[in-house]
Amino acid sequence: MKIKQVVIEEEVKDSEIVRCSLKRLSKIEDKVEITYVNSPTPSYSYSHALFFLKYRGKFFKNCPGTRFYNCCGYKIIHIGENCPLSCSYCILKAYFRHSCLTVWANIEDMFDELSRLFSLRNSLFRCGTGEFTDSLALEWLTGYSSRLVEFLADYPNVCLELKSKVVDLSWREKVKDPCQILPAWSMNSVDISLSEEEGSASLEQRLKAAKICMDDGFKVCLHFDPIIYYPGWEKGYLKTLEMIFDYLSPSGIAYLSLGSFRGMDRLFEYIKEKWPRGQYIYWGEFIKGMDGKKRLFRPLRVRQFRFIVERLRKWGLDKEMYFCMESDEVWRAVLGYTPHDLGGLSNHLKRLTFSIR
């Protein structure tokens, strides 16, 4: 996405994030229209605008997983909303009421809130910024993750996952302890990545970046989400798996998630409307899940999960694999156990995260 307009809320116009971003932007873009607004909510739907606004809610949130499926208990550090990348399947398009690419510019307020919370030294926090936006897609401009990484150095009880589809490793300069940061990349079949992930780095670029991080002592995370059903999916996912095996080593993986393509009716309508090439929604045989979202009929999901899990197991992964929003039935059918057997998924992932140290 090319940024042609920047909308800044008056109250945050002097914030460090805004000043630094405008400076960086002026170096690469000649004509950027800057507008100052008083409205506290993003109410415009400009497709080439970036909003710097003040966030007035809690920056630290629970993942909005429903109780009907097993959620990993991920905690979100809310740095912004929407994403400059254009993945056809992106659930954010149906999740937020607005489509404005937004950065919460009052980072100092965020640090205040987080420092109060993270000072509870007896608690361990596994958190990330890649739920409501891509963690790194705007890093070149805002340097948000670098600031966050620097801030977290004082809190060894916190591990931050930076989930992305781009390659930006600039944040590494600020890392004191690599165990505190989990760089993470989304994976998909080669075909889906090529046709549906506009604006993202190629799978190869992502894996090369992951390799650099591993070599630097970081553990990395991979996320196969959404896994998509289409004719020839086996070949497509196999190619990706082979690339992973070529670039990475299983001992360098902190954890790897698998999630099937799913979404509200609104997302399906959006894809039909805006992405006529998005053929996969016509190939999948969908049911309405317990959470009201459409998802692939269970045996077809299990078939896909099993295909990927079997190969990852042979490679050397085991309990590092987990499902995003799946039932006990699916866990048992594919992995042979349920989150309960692991002592709860959230605890299990926390153990994986913090035993790194």
Next chain:
Amino acid sequence: MNRNSFFVLTLSPHQIECSAPWLFFKREPSKLTYWCIENKIQPPVGVCRNDEGESFFLLWGYDIVEGCKRLGREVTCYVMELSLWERAVVHLKAEGHLGREPSDFIYCIRFFLDRGRKDKIESILAPFLSRREIEFLLKWGHLPSSWDVLLQTKHLSLDCIDILKKFKADELEEIYPLFELLSWGRNKAMELLDGLLEISRRGNVSLSDVCRELKEICFRDLSPADKISRILEKIRNIRSPYLFRFERRLWDRLSQMRLNKGWTWNISPGFETDNLSLHVRLDKEYGVRELVKDLAGIKERWENFYKWYCGVLGGRKEIDED
């Protein structure tokens, strides 16, 4: 004549042309209309003249003109000077209340659209229709006009327009007979259209072939409701063949358990869990003793069934395996 003025004229009803394109609503004369004409207290009708000033065209008051024709009376007319689209506006102001359903306004929508007056439609129709109805009718106005009859005969609901507009012109031609031959309720029509659209976009079977098969069902010796059920079944089969085959086999296998009539199975939504529940109503005739006996009778079949059910859903068994 000044554009902003009008004058009153008495005309023979045969001098008034009553088939102009802006006459969207025509009411037949009622007893009250006749009584008024007979007592010479009928209100004047509105007319306008063509450019040459030779013919008079009706703007409102069709029932009075018709009544006068039948009673052999003359008609008192307001003669107005109006542009073409203004004639439609004046007609609607006087007679728009006769429209009972949004579909009654489709000709009116087309009239304004054809004359490049889309911008005026919302304000003109606001007294008669909701904003949503106007929005849907405007979209409908872009379908071929042959579709209007389906709307007016209630073979198809206006709510379907958002799906209909996604079809290409040649696809619309293919699906038209399905609605011409059967009258569809809103939800079932949506299901059919959604299915057809998804099948056509997937592109592995031709929409034309699918519609041919569906049309065949329309001509079978079945009730309209049964025809609709068969058509939707066919659509589900083509759209989601694996899921369809599973559901079919599931109900076959459940019915093979020959349960008491009062028993009903409840299955987890979307088959997302392995849980099934059986609901039984106990009464004087059917008590615990009968229930236990029936359960014992299906024990072995149930165990086989449940193994199959969990096996297929867990991806360990094929649907046709036992």
